[in-house]
Amino acid sequence: MxxxxxxxxxxxxxxxxxxxxxxxxxxxxxxxxxxxxxxxxxxxxxxxxxxxxxxxxRSKEHLLLEIMNYGMDVFEEAVLSQVMPIEDPVERLKACMEKNILLVTRGWSKEVTIILHEHTTLTGEARGQINARKKRYVRFLESSFAEAVRDGRIRPVNPKVAAFAFLGMVLWIYKWFRPDGAIGEEELAREMQDLFFGGLEIRRGGARRAGNERKRR
The missing domain is CATH 1.10.10.60 (Homeodomain-like)
Structure with a gap:
């Protein structure tokens, strides 16, 4: 027994x-x-x-570095590696927003919180290592927004501004989202996609004609 x-x-x-x-x-x-x-x-x-x-x-700081690297590993596997192969830049960005939101709302908020709030605690090579990984994500977003502008898919916005606006919406969800609240995580992802990309995407057909009519007036 x-x-x-x-x-x-x-x-x-x-x-x-x-x-x-x-x-x-x-x-x-x-x-x-x-x-x-x-x-x-x-x-x-x-x-x-x-x-x-x-x-x-090894040390308390090294443990902090490991937590941050682990959080970045999970993010890169669950988000970046999944969306980078998507050819259409707008669909790539939308998928990135959705997966990022779901990652934060499905139990990884601790790691996100630490990466956001404690990265300045790191020193020397450790800080440089985490900053380099964060910058790769920002560059990926900037590149995707720039591609979407070139393709005429979104308004001619500054890619850097768009990238940080995107991050500002997504990364701070952990501050207010509650799993037992009135809105579910998937509905939240859809709503945030609509809010963000609704102001960026260039609408075809009727929406564009309506805009031209307003200009002529």
Whole structure:
């Protein structure tokens, strides 16, 4: 009986344990801030001694870097790698917005919060590493908006302004979205797409003729 119960209990691998510690640390840092979270806090929440925690991490700052890199890994796999092959720039951007929103609303808000609020805590190479990854995303957005302008798909906007407006809408959802609220995550993604791209896309046919009529008046 005891043997069967023990067999059913899944053993925690070193990788699982490390991942769990990152999740514990991410939760605490979100709640208390990086400076307000001690190594002792993380160790206690993870069921370890302080010395035991240092067996798994190099330092508190390196743990912060790992959390941010993990968040960026998840983002690049769940969002960027999925949308980059889309040929149409507007559809690519719409898909990017949807996937980004769903990522934030489906449990990855801790990592997003830390990347947004704690990146300046990092120093030297660690800060440069995270900033470089963030800049790659911004450049991807700028390039997609510039392509959409060239193709006549959206109004002639500044790609940098459009990219940061996009990010401002998407990345701060975690501040106010509630999973048990009146609006669901998929409806939220559709509404935000309509709001953002409704003001950018060049409408064909009737909408364009109506605009020309207004100009002639």
């Amino acid at each position: 005891g043997h069967a119960a023990g067999a059913e209990k899944k053993l925690e691998t070193p990788r699982d344990r490390h991942r769990r510690l990152m999740e514990v640390a991410a939760r605490l840092i979100c709640e208390k801030g990086y400076e307000g979270t001690s190594i002792q806090d993380i160790a206690a929440a993870g069921g370890l001694t302080k010395a035991g925690l240092y067996h798994h991490i």
